[in-house]
Amino acid sequence: MIDSHCHIDEEAFNADRDEMLQRQKDGGIEAIVIPGVNKHSINAILDVCRRWRGFCFPVFGLHPQDVADDWQEQLELIHRAILEHTGSDLDVSERIVAIGEIGLDYHYTRDFDAAQHEVFSTQLRWASELDLPVIIHSRDATADCLAIVKEHIASRTMANDKYPKGKCQGVIHCFSGSAEVAQQWLDMGLYLGIGGVLTFKNSRLAEHLSNVPLERLLLETDAPYLAPTPHRGERNEPILMRYVVMKLAEIYNCTPAEVIEVTSANSRKLFRLP
Numbered sequence: 595m596i597d598s599h600c601h602i603d604e605e606a607f608n609a610d611r612d613e614m615l616q617r618q619k620d621g622g623i624e625a626i627v628i629p630g631v632n633k634h635s636i637n638a639i640l641d642v643c644r645r646w647r648g649f650c651f652p653v654f655g656l657h658p659q660d661v662a663d664d665w666q667e668q669l670e671l672i673h674r675a676i677l678e679h680t681g682s683d684l685d686v687s688e689r690i691v692a693i694g695e696i697g698l699d700y701h702y703t704r705d706f707d708a709a710q711h712e713v714f715s716t717q718l719r720w721a722s723e724l725d726l727p728v729i730i731h732s733r734d735a736t737a738d739c740l741a742i743v744k745e746h747i748a749s750r751t752m753a754n755d756k757y758p759k760g761k762c763q764g765v766i767h768c769f770s771g772s773a774e775v776a777q778q779w780l781d782m783g784l785y786l787g788i789g790g791v792l793t794f795k796n797s798r799l800a801e802h803l804s805n806v807p808l809e810r811l812l813l814e815t816d817a818p819y820l821a822p823t824p825h826r827g828e829r830n831e832p833i834l835m836r837y838v839v840m841k842l843a844e845i846y847n848c849t850p851a852e853v854i855e856v857t858s859a860n861s862r863k864l865f866r867l868p
């Protein structure tokens with residue numbers, strides 16, 4: 595199993611981070627992708643990835659919920675870190691595998707809508723310039739998020755753009771939309787990140803995935819958040835993805851081993867993991 599979205603750098607893991615990571619490795623987790631949320635994430639993520647070389651992989655970006663009055667300064671610092679940590683000559687612990695998490699979040703405030711839009715578009719542009727995938731966070735903002743990604747795809751004309759034409763490389767983290775929205779993301783070339791929400795009692799996600807091939811799904815935790823049932827409400831960790839795997843095996847009428855094989859291959863391909 596590969597966890598394509600895990601906040602191991604967060605405070606919730608301060609007391610037992612290395613112990614917890616060893617447990618994941620022993621429990622069959624193959625790799626963990628750690629997305630950034632703001633400028634403070636950078637060093638914390640690098641610290642984990644250096645100590646867990648080839649097991650944990652860094653990602654930097656400015657999260658929409660972290661877009662506040664200082665967004666320009668944050669973005670500049672993050673851009674510098676992205677440039678410093680991109681390139682095939684870098685060690686695997688130093689090289690970012692994506693830009694994220696980026697996107698839109700209208701849940702808590704609408705005060706920074708315009709700034710969120712600019713921050714999102716800017717980071718999408720960096721990703722295509724650097725040929726990196728993106729990890730997209732979209733909360734209560736589906737229509738605008740779709741529109742910005744579509745606009746980005748249509749406007750890409752730069753000579754050094756290595757992205758496949760008409761597509762965006764990346765994943766919609768914690769996907770929970772309708773079947774129709776799922777199809778729109780798939781058409782743009784994106785993967786859907788599936789985690790604990792799939793196991794929640796009132797979730798309709800299973801039916802919304804009915805036309806989504808397993809080849810377009812990534813497993814994720816969003817740990818320490820969103821632990822799957824029967825651990826809902828507890829601190830999440832990658833090995834708990836086995837409950838999500840069991841549910842997916844049921845939905846796709848295959849074995850858990852097949853779910854793991856396909857989703858791991860998807861993550862390896864998107865993030866170009868070694």
Ligand SMILES: [Zn+2]
Pocket residue numbers: 599601629695816
């Ligand atoms: Zn996240």
